Amino acid sequence: MVTPTQLIRIGVLGTHSTGKTTLLRRIEMELRGHGITVARTGRLGKRAAAAGLPKMQHHTALSTEWIITEGIVDEIDAVAQGAEVVLIDRAAHDAIAYWHAALAFRAETPPCQERERLLALASTQLPKYDLLFATMLDENVPVDTSHDYDAGFRRLVDQHAHRLLANDNIPHQRVTSDPDSQAHAVEIAVQLCLKEALV
Template sequence: MRRPFKIGVAGTHSTGKTTFLDALEARFQVLGCSAARVHPDARVARSIGLPILRHHTFESTAWMMGETIRAEAAASPEHDIILVDRPILDALGYLIAALRVTDRHVQADRMERLTALCLSWLPDYDLLFVTHLDPTIPTASGRDTDEEYRREVDRTIIDLVKTYATEAHVLRHDRAAEAFALTMAAFERR
């Protein structure tokens, strides 16, 4: 059985991740490929009592990471492509940003375990993209409007990518065509 081609798109909210993945999914469908979408739903976390966004905790982050890994694994047997809107690197970035803006801490050994989980999973992505916050583009309707936190998430995820995922590619909304071409070339080479 051939392993599915897995693409992750990391970045703070309202930076074009879902829009890019929608278009990418359509391109793969035209090629006759079956694509699965993985997008951990923070609303589910909140519905079971886990804090999210600025209030993220070790537990909510572990849950988001676990749900992402579970969904990716569940999609693997049935699909050629797995498109991950918020790979587990995002969950780690959201937690670190939350801790910074609220001046909280998580025990060092717990942070080390979350980081180790993230690092052990990152090589499973065939391609990883990271978005950058463009302050001229407004936050999407219905999204969290805490701009201080959103900016900190952006900085934190970019720092994590620079440190742990140096092969990641920057995804800019005005250069999506380049990202599509890169993705299709990588898919054809596999």
């Protein structure tokens, strides 16, 4: 059994149906195979909708704030339950990217003060991530047709997510739809956790 010497947080962000959840599931399975206690957060968009908040191209400042803060609560709960590694499905800047994309989709301009406040809130989480993955949109990969996705909005989210990362010089690893890229990301995550266990 391997136990990391400190709590490890690994986050992922990117537009929908680009493999975020699948990637974290693979990392989770590998880590559990090494005897590491893992918790994975997620389903924030669905839970926001269940709470009566708008999502996707209808995303607002309010739903953005809810998703960021609820994600923080989920992470804290995972730590309190004894997780050694927390896998964060939709790192805080993900919600910002979706909001910016929704505003662009609706041809609206974000109120400057609101934008700065929410960006500051998301930025408080950055120092906690030991590793951050950003999935890349590949429009040649078919998506689940049971979801009513707007291709233009999906593209906007991808653009805004990577623009946020670039503009703020946020360290991250890009993950494409290529199986080798996915496998490499899993390997990076597992090796990080195993390295911490040996320190």
